[in-house]
Amino acid sequence: MTKLILPAGEGAKLHSPGRRKALKTLAAGVGAAATMPLLGRYASAQSTAPIRIGFQKHATGIGAAYGRWYERATLAAVEKINGEGGINGRPVEIVTEDDGTDPKRGAEVLEKFANQSNCDIAYGTLFSHVVMGSAPRAGELKLPYFVVSEGHHVASGALNRWTLQPGITDVKSQVQAMAPFIGDVLGKKVTMIFPDYAFGYDHRDNLPAAIAAAGGEVIEQIAIPPSETSYTKYFPRIPRETEVIYHVMIGPGVLTFVKELGEFFGPSRPEIFGFVDSIEATDLTSPGLEFLDGTYFWEGMPRYAQEDDTEFSTAYRAAVGCDENGASLADPKDVATYAHMYGCWETLHIIKAGMEACDYKGIEDRQALIEAVEAMSDMPEGFDHPQGPKRFNGKTHQTFGQQYISKVEGGKLVKVHTAAIDDTIYPDEVDYTSMSF
């Protein structure tokens, strides 16, 4: 090692011409870089060049289970789209980057998509803090950013014209559609338990009004830090008059959460209504979850195959590689994030429809793509939309769709109620189309 180190003077002498040369190279590089957009335009104008979609994946960090299944649904959708001739005759290519379920990393990943890996658009990701951290960067990069996050942040007006959520309904819709069932069927006095960050706040802020509209009352709100690993200590704050527990939890601790909830109540539990997030990617037959029998869950799409499943729903289930219990065909212990990942499948089909509507050629058509998607409204149920029909609101960049309530019976989720699209609609809070690009 030491042999390579030169005395200071000699080193300086040796470096001077080198530095000049380096500067020249750099200048040439800058020149080359300046022509790059042009080159890129030519390259992408060729009809056979693939359309590159940057996929922001929760490969590591607390969202890893979602990342794994979002990727499977994504690749399945791309296989279908390519099998049907791609988009505008061009194949689709997915460029996957790990965002670490981390907002800062999420923004860096978008930058990489735009500046290094020549992606046409960015897409993906569930956790709301990652979307909140990434979306401003998408706006600065003028990069279309299609999220599958279910957070209310898109429709609330907090983001920008480049960020859309066309494939999955948001929490505000979900909460509003669930409240009548909770109030009418389960009970009037509701205690809610939710994660103490943006996604949980969507529940915290929207449930009380929705329950009040259904003639009930939220009597206590218990926020739990997202990094928590032990939950029993929060449960004594549940008022004794509680008739319904409303729970939504997310991250690696979910199994502990539901287990400890069961241990706390024992045989004398109130009615329990949960968002399936609390047990997403978790085997319902795990020891300690027996108490969930007879409780209710919101599901974005039923995890277990139902008797009245449409042919599209069944075909989708096969395409993403899931058995009738919503677990991987290869490993029955590998349970899918079934209630959310349909959003990936549907979003990719909406991207395809949008690109075809604006005759997308390359990155110069990014703005046209946004405008084409904004012009969409009703989308019929079909193999492209297996979860059900959708109604997209171009002004708020948010989609609306059916919601499902399932009851746990014999270790399976059985669909008991379908909330219609009309139950999920709320007044616009923003008009993104009036914002500049």
Added chain:
Amino acid sequence: MDMPGTAPCVCPLPGGARAQDATDFMDFGPYLMLAMLEGAVLASVLALMASGLSLVFGVMRVVNVAHGEFYMLGAVMAWAVTSFIGGGPALAFIAAAILAPLLVGGLAALADIVILKRLNYDPERTIVATIGLLYILQQATLMSYGADARPVVPPFNHRIALPWIEWGEGGLAFYFPWGLSTTSYKLFVIGAAVVLIAALRLFMTRSRAGLIMRATQLDGDMATAFGIPVERVYAAVFGVGAGLAALAGVLIVPIQQAHYLMGGDALLLSFIVVIIGGLGSLAGTIVAAVLIGMSDGIISVFFSPTLAKILATLAVALVLVFRPQGLFGGKGR
């Protein structure tokens, strides 16, 4: 206030599952007891883990930043052992409780020989080296075991409803308050930690190996002069320290799940405990673990979990300012 006997919950309630009276929250007494039980579980695991950290610092003067990862590895190994060994959850758990600490301890001893020994146990450089070790272990786990949280089936787990005494109309009366319960496995964790720490104490004070360790701790040079193979003692101590963390991981994993990031919080709490108790003092570590575990349980129940962390960190700062050697630490030599 609650009326005694209104909500017995050892058996299903007749006529519906609701609590019948309109008391706002759980009563203070049962509430406190629940908080203390939760705190005791945390304290037990923490005491076990922190005594490993304290032992390593006491004997080797090495601040082991990778200690949390040994805890995580213990939990992950427990998952691996229980999933590959059949024969029911109890047998699999016993196998995990024996194999995981041995494997993790062996790995740590190897790391000592390969890395720390080469640095001559220089305090600054060992900190950097163990930070490196932390990342290597964490990322290796991520690449092999994956990013999922995976459960381990407890060897046994029964919900135990706990009684409470209240002065009612007819004198003292027992009743079972709503929600006041624990599980047999949580009680087992508390018991196991007490037994293991007592065994560690006996090992250090009564056994020949313990004597050699204490001699090395007191004066390494003199120990060498007396023919004690100090380097081998160091490797063994590093292994035992990591083994204790792994054992804590095995005990906690049926309650939580094994996850590659679980070492971070555990490491922070262990450092808090060891600094308050006095680096290198086993008794101090235990007292501090109980103090921190219980206060975390009680403060997070009655106020907020964030406040519990703030107070613990404040306690560390106060101890460092007013009693840098810790509550039980001796004066530095």
